[in-house]
Amino acid sequence: MIKFFEYNWKVRDEWFEWCKQFDTEELLKERKGGVGSILYTLFHITDVEYSWIRGIQGKEDVVFQFKDYNSVGKVKFLSDKLRNEIAEFLKTNFGILKEKVISVSWDEEKYTTDEILHHIIAHEIHHIGQLSVWSRELDLPPISANFIGRKLKSVHSYRSTRSSWEHLF
């Protein structure tokens, strides 16, 4: 399961790099499908992943406003920061939580930790598929979605960030 997180993070970072060739206007342009724009997609997958991980941890949701993260640099910074926290969690022996039933504030249903982890993973891969179509519409090759042949960075190599960082925005 963790390998899928490592895969998603690697692919997400490559899309951040890909974004740098465009100005913010192009990245914010309304497009057909998905959540509507390239940058909002990257913000959305970052935000959704973090919300569900906090849900699993029994922590209150932190709501991020997209207007506060309206550039590639800001979304990338948010993604990096939240990822460090998530990696810390994934390093723990969370396998014992697998069947634990979770309630979150934004959904009336209850799900197991295992279901939620599957959901987070599929959610990001699905949205990245949408970016790949928009990339072709811009006449550019998309980032490869191949799982094989990638050098994945282990969750164990992400550094811990225990201090508060939200004041940075």
Place this chain on the structure above:
Amino acid sequence: MIKFFEYNWKVRDEWFEWCKQFDTEELLKERKGGVGSILYTLFHITDVEYSWIRGIQGKEDVVFQFKDYNSVGKVKFLSDKLRNEIAEFLKTNFGILKEKVISVSWDEEKYTTDEILHHIIAHEIHHIGQLSVWSRELDLPPISANFIGRKLKSVHSYRSTRSSWEHLF
């Protein structure tokens, strides 16, 4: 890992249903991104999944020609048939193969079974994300990509098909 296969198969079947509202011409229409058309996407994910599973099993690849499967009914039939074989394999204790190194005819690199299973799963979810954009371009809501809230059909409920069926085409 198996739950992702069950998820992909459920979502794929819902896309087959979704396809029924269109004639074949619309489904074969060349579109921007991905592998180029809605029907070819569904054929491609079916074909790729089967090829890699056979690779894991040390079996020779079976090459399917898209021209032989140029309708929703035919691709769905192929998908169902191959899935029954794949489900049989997934029911076995293939976990012991996890670190086994695999060579396949279409790739010079070698991968572990575990990497290949991750690859198959991500490959399908990615392509389904592309279908969702094309669906919006057709002014139709896409099939939900949610993992949570789905009633997944267990691999154990797929029936065995040990007889040859390829003569049907």
